[in-house]
Amino acid sequence: MALLEVKDLRTSFHTEDGIVGAVDGVSFSVEKGQTLGIVGESGSGKSVTCLTIMGLNAKRNTTSSGEAIWKGKNLLTTKPRELREIRGNDISMIFQDPMTSLNPVHTIGKQLIEAVQLHRDVSNRVARARSLELLKAVGIPYAERRIDDYPHQFSGGMRQRVMIAMALINDPDLLIADEPTTALDVTTQAQILTLMKRLQEEFGSAIIIITHDLGVVAETADDVLVMYGARVVEHASVEELFNRPQHPYTWGLIGSLPRLDIDVERLIQIPGQPPSLLRPPRGCRFHPRCSYVMEVCKTTVPELLPTQREPDHLQACHLDEETKDREAAKLLESMMAEAG
Template sequence: MALLDVRDLRTHFHTEDGIVRAVDGVSFSVEKGKTLAIVGESGSGKSVTCLTIMGLNSGRRIDISGEAIFDGVDLLAIPKDELRRYRGQRISMIFQDPMTSLNPVHTIGRQLREAVQLHADVTKAQANARAVEMLKAVRIPRAETRLDDYPHQFSGGMRQRVMIAMALINNPDLLIADEPTTALDVTTQAQILKLMNELQRDFGSAIILITHDLGVVAETADDVLVMYAAQPAERGGYEDIFYRPHHPYTWGLLRSLPHLATIGEDLKPIPGAPPSLLNPPAGCRFHPRCPYVMDICTTVVPEFALVPGSGDHRAACHLDEETKQREAATILTETLADSA
């Protein structure tokens, strides 16, 4: 059984301009010890999906529907205070900007201790010992001496390590990482991704990795969910998404990336910009930008259907299977030509 099973999740914000359907019918599951990457551009609803599961959405007027079954319990149905007990203990979260995610007026020792003592009745000394242990696990040099330091005394990469230490301090079953390396330099990103990989191996936590970077997905994911305009476009194992993509949006993302074969050529970007979630297009939400658009796409919402002959590879597109396979093969030769 999956560790987390999200079914038909919807998060609608009531704003002065109308209802923003930030998440509109998203389903996925995360297996124990595996990594699910949620990919999409800004505003695709990938962060809101995870914040909803954690009960961390801000704003007063929100409608949430659907289920998020974590280890047999629907997180969306339990009282707030019960959900709070899951947070930081069984499900942790790290965020994009390590510079602002730690409280500047408390020492990191205090912030790490807080995470321990919120969920366990331990003494300060025990919590401190645990904090040091975790700082060592995330390879922070001289861990013992750094508990009394404040966040501004750490570099960006080191702060993200502190965040990871804090997230894993109670040995959670699930770690949600929201763009954890986006604000970091590429060599620091490599350090953090490597660290997360090793920690996943040691701690056995499942990871939901929210990212816009297909490179990061390729490096780390077991399963991938591609989101477009608050809805899932495609979902499958990483091989499905990179080598047998079945949705024109996924194709567009892969084609947008500059790589060896595009040198001297124009890139093939997706035309236009993502739609407003106040008033999304009818039918398939991708149809105004889709080069393969057909009449049916403008009126009928495509089913998030299983790809024939696959395990659990789904895509929401009206195109026939033959065209999809043909396009997928073309894209593979176009974009991954340098991979031989």
């Protein structure tokens, strides 16, 4: 049985300009010990999906529907009190900006101890020992001394390590990492990603990693969800996604990325801008930017369906599979050919 099963999740924000459908019918599941990557651009709904599961959206002017089943309980209808017991204990979360995610007026020790004591009835001494243990596990040098320092005394990479320590302190079954390395330099990113991989092996947590960086996904995820305009457009194992991408948006993402392993004279560019969720395009939300657009795309929303060859590979595009396989192969081939 899946650890977390999300079914037809929808979240909308009521703003002065109208209703913004930030998440529109998203379904996926996460297995124990597995890493799911969610890729998309800003405004694609990837972060809101996870905040909705965690019940962390602002209460006012927000409506959510659908299900997020966690150990038999629908998190969307769970009472706030019970949800609080799950948050930080069974499911924990780390965020993009380590500079602002820690409270500047408390020592990191105090914030870690708080995380322990919110869920365990233990003395300060025990909670502090546990905090130290985690700080050491995430590689904070001189942890005994640094536990009483304030967040501003740490570098960005070190603060993200503290955030990871805090997220893992109660042995969660699921860790949601929302762009955990976006604000960090590339060598620090490598440190954090390596650390997350190692800790996953050690603690056995499942991970949902949200990112806009296909490289990060390729190196960390087992399964990948590609989101565009608040919907899932493709869902496949990481090998399938990179070897046989089935959605024109995924092709665009792969082709538009300058990368170290492949040389191209000109990047494949997706024309236009990401859609407005206030007034999204009818039919397939990608159709105004898609070079394969057909009449049906402008009127009918494509369903997220399995491909014939690989039932676990889901995609939402009206093109026939033969064309898609051909185009995907062409894209990858052209990139390889230029790589020489």
